[in-house]
Amino acid sequence: MQKKYYAIVDIGSNTMRLVIYLQEKAGKLREVENVKAVARLRNHLDDEGLLTKTGIDILISTLKSFKEVAETYHLTNTVCVATATIRQAKNQTEIQQKIQEETGYEMKILSGHEEAFYGYLAVVNSTAVTEGITIDIGGGSTEVTYFKSRNLLESHSFPFGALTLNQFFKHEQPLDDEIAELRDFLSKQFDSLPWLKSRAVPLIGIGGSARNLVQIDQNKKAYPLAGLHQYKITETDIKEISDYLGSLSLSKLEKVEGLSSDRADIIFPVIEVFHSLYQYIEAESFILSRKGLREGVFYEQLSKGLGTFLFPNVLEDSIQELINDFDLNPKQILHVQFLTRRLFFEFSNQDIGFLTDEDWMDVKRASYVFNLGEYIDSESSSQHTFYLLANRTIDGLLHLDRLKLALIASFKNKTVFNQFIDPFKDWFSKNEQKKLRLLGSILKFTYCLDATKRQIVEDIKVTSSEKTVNITLYCNQTWMPEEYQSEKQKKHLEKAIKKNITLEFVDTTN
Template sequence: MLLERIGLIDIGSNTIRLVIFEIDEHFTMFQVQNIKTPARLFQYLDKKKKMSQAGIDVLIKVLKSFKSVADQYQVSVLMPVATAAIRQSTNRDDIIKQVRKATKIEMMLLPEEMEAFYGNYAVLHTTQFLNGVTIDIGGGSTEVTYYENKELQQYHSFPFGVVTLKQMFFDGKEHNDPKAIKKMQEFVKDQFKSIKWLSKKQVPIVAMGGSARSIANVHQRKIDYRLAGVHGYRMYKNDLQMTLDLFQSLSIPQLQNLDGLSRDRTDLIIPANVVFNTLFDEVKAPVFLFSNKGLREGIVMEFLNDKYENKAFSVYNIAAQSVSRLAASYHTLAHVAQQRVKLVDMLYEELCRLGIFDKNPEMEKLLHFGSYLYYLGQFVETGASSQHTFYIISNSDLDGISHKERVSIALLASFKNRSLFNQYLTGFTDWYTVTLIDQLQSFGGIIKFADALNDSHMEVIRDIKIIKIKNGYDLVLSYKGDILAEEYRAERQRKHIERLLSGKLNIIFTEC
């Protein structure tokens, strides 16, 4: 059910972008339209920060076009948000007046503290780190925040972005001029050092924005990364240096043909990479993480939380919300998924009691999510449910879940047999130990057996006990109702539990 259709126009210093979100009853944000133009409004500001009429005309032309698209989609809310280029213009009142008269659009001029707030808001609600530093580098400004225990503690807006850095250090020079790069590095380093709360925080850095996505995209292609999407993608100091060295070694025509790099960012990507490297050193960060959710998503998420009494997005239940929304997107029946999780929990508890597994909260989380999403790919095609399930989960942006966890959940939710499991694992074997691979395979078998115990979707199994006997084990299943379907499926899938117990399993159904 469609809850909202929201349009947001992000009027940045480098690009102007229209994004249209459809929000369903689960508060899943479906991006149904995303168009942009590299207007580069910042180049229309003179030395006194006054925007020329030519720049205003460009802005009006783009807004007219985007408004017609938004009208075609019949958005319930249109949010035109202006950031650094308009904010820093000395004639911003005249710009707003001309835009209003020509387009009937009332631009929301975002103060720098709110620009930092919304980017941070998106990160807090979509990533798993309790503490961190965020950075959102635009064309004319760079917003940096520090959060602790999921609460914003500090923010600062630097009056430079990728466009202004290019103007300051590369005017009349090559995009990769070594002396210009060195001067820019020194400038950015001094800027970061002036903010004392940034120094040696030793927390993860989360980067947002188009420049960050471009760097992550390029790195993924260079290492033949198997997963889709940059949300949650991790890089380290040597990775950031690798991309910077690559960008510096290429001419503009070569950069324009570089896989993963947007053509309109070829002359701006080196300043962005330098800013990220410098911040990494200043913070002494353990990891550099990319977020696909930033300013735009933060504005919409805060709007929805405000309108629906904070029911839309949580900062502490991120992963579970994300898994639930993915399941709903593929028409998974919630009561069936919940019963499967309940049965898996009962089996797991019994196996832990018998010493087959040691309790592990992190592994239990994967087990729960894999159980809930089991065979969601059957919505696409029943005959290839396993294959579709693995592909969908492993290539979906799951908020609050790392890429390794994503693959682990995909392996569990798609489990059909050991040969397919090993086929899916190809390309990811260096992520796992042999012990962990064996445990994931065992968990997959538990999920498949649990699914058999609710074959009728009537929730007839009420309790599970495993009892050690002389020649093996009795699996006692207490039930209420008709168990014809469950009896048949359980017998066919008993091998998955027998492998774990290394003994013969007798399945005994006992009526409650």
């Protein structure tokens, strides 16, 4: 099957980007090329609101270089969009004509509402957040939206961005009165939108400035997981970063780990916007979305004909991607999940392990991808499973939930589990660690009950006494391989529940 590639050219006020996407088997888009140019077109708007000849020349030459890269792919579709600076330029028609003549690109100039809408669309189709406020700070504008039950309720585009806000600071290191003046300005801007005040929902940051904020935080904490998407921080984290950056000269800012050197001179006012809005809406957390305007444009295209812009279940789609990518057996997955459900609720009914509905969701999720690392190497399957799941972006899962998934789905034994969880011990209480080990041992045991992938175990019954748990397994075929594997692996479950386990296999064909 021929691969389908899509391209988007994003003409921003600060940067321009060409991004190439490959459409996956499950229908989603995966980024395969990302070319960035720091054009700072906003600085080339003159006093009359015209983009100068110099600015147009930079724009055209950058687009020509993008086109050379794009032509190395067989593209199904190319979209070229422009945001605040071109939107505000009074000679935008002339700019559009020149771009068409010299590059062949048909540039669409997005309204402030469209820009905000695409950011919202990217967030709700790539995270599990159902209610929140998004913010995307560009070079010349700032878009905010409010959504609830995944539906867009409010949106607005402020006519200020990272480049324009820099005018508040006349010194290399910001002064207290300059910061106070910026905060007062932002407060008045936010007051113009009554729907922002005291929402007490997550604040979701989109775009390069939000990415830099999160990268700085991760480097400062020596964060042990890979990935930025759906990373969560608090107001304290934002304030500490703001205080830290505000104390540095420009030359030192350019060397800060996680901060792009081309944003060093504009990052401080941006952080102040995040901090001020966080306080204004009384946010419960700040979450980064790596998916933004560009992804939103294509989410709109991919959803044409569906009657809705919203994908029904973000996490299910991500799990399906994993199943496809690692060639997992759907029939086996469904049977292991069925067995896991039966054993889980039998344990729950017998008051073994203090299991909850939330625990079931965790182990159910892991049952889709248990032992996924076998695709790479069967001997070190557990290690590969943990690394792949812990360090791969999974839309719909925050980092903590992604780590829980990795720990349960990679379970091999207590020793290996302790090795995996060791860098993250502070993330979980002792009881939470024991629960994750129990869930992992349950899943490993039920996986062994389908050792030959014949789905021979039809049902499970559990009885329990003070020291012993008896598990009866009802089978429709000969069970010798399953009996061997389950007898071999039950010790991990025994350690987790602190009881001896006896297994009884029953023939259902007589």
